[in-house]
Amino acid sequence: MENEQLKQFTFYDLYAELMEVLSDEERGKLLRRMCEYMFTAGEQKELTDKKLIYLWGNIVDYLDADKQARLNGKMVRASNKMRHFSFYRNFYEAVVLMEDKQAGQYIKAIYNFALNSIEPSKIPSPVDLYYTLAKRKLELSKVRSSIGKKGGKAERIPVTAEQVNAIQPKGLTSIGMDGFLKNNPQVENDIYKSSLHLTEGVDWTMLDYELPNSAYRDCKSLHQILMHREEIVCGSL
Numbered sequence: 001m002e003n004e005q006l007k008q009f010t011f012y013d014l015y016a017e018l019m020e021v022l023s024d025e026e027r028g029k030l031l032r033r034m035c036e037y038m039f040t041a042g043e044q045k046e047l048t049d050k051k052l053i054y055l056w057g058n059i060v061d062y063l064d065a066d067k068q069a070r071l072n073g074k075m076v077r078a079s080n081k082m083r084h085f086s087f088y089r090n091f092y093e094a095v096v097l098m099e100d101k102q103a104g105q106y107i108k109a110i111y112n113f114a115l116n117s118i119e120p121s122k123i124p125s126p127v128d129l130y131y132t133l134a135k136r137k138l139e140l141s142k143v144r145s146s147i148g149k150k151g152g153k154a155e156r157i158p159v160t161a162e163q164v165n166a167i168q169p170k171g172l173t174s175i176g177m178d179g180f181l182k183n184n185p186q187v188e189n190d191i192y193k194s195s196l197h198l199t200e201g202v203d204w205t206m207l208d209y210e211l212p213n214s215a216y217r218d219c220k221s222l223h224q225i226l227m228h229r230e231e232i233v234c235g236s237l
């Protein structure tokens with residue numbers, strides 16, 4: 001019986017290091033045991049080889065912690081001390097179609113690519129086909145992760161004077177944000193896309209003129225200055 005709640009688990013470099021001491025067939029048996037433990041419910045066939053039993057004892061705690069967190073709907077935080085990648089249920093579905101020796105060749109090709117960016121020199125059919133499909137999924141995962149990281153960083157890039165000018169009402173003449181910042185070098189541009197609306201309709205010339213006479217004359221945050229713009233400009237009127 002398959003456990004539909006689990007779609008993937010974290011494959012650590014520790015697993016790869018232990019598998020490197022095994023033959024292809026032994027590696028396939030250990031992988032099959034790992035997949036059955038993570039993706040199926042009920043009793044699983046126990047290992048009988050003493051070496052595999054020993055290696056299993058060194059990884060089962062990591063697998064169990066990952067499994068319980070996922071089953072309980074908790075966010076899985078992979079260990080920062082070990083490199084890792086996601087082993088998907090789809091990979092296990094390929095393992096089911098292979099003999100133990102083929103499964104051993106399959107996982108070796110996968111973890112060498114995922115952890116070390118090493119492509120296999122030659123792997124037999126049908127393992128090569130299953131590996132190619134797994135590689136595509138891993139590459140897509142890397143792309144999504146990269147896009148997510150870049151998106152997070154992009155949000156923290158301050159807006160430019162051009163972006164600010166683009167949302168100003170027509171006919172509004174002033175020194176602009178760039179002129180204001182040049183005249184007030186102590187002020188840091190900490191306006192990001194999420195707060196771009198604060199710049200709309202700002203008379204930068206008036207703000208520049210009144211800032212030295214206000215309580216915010218020593219303020220170094222453009223965001224804070226714009227939040228209190230009316231107080232700065234109208235306070236001296």
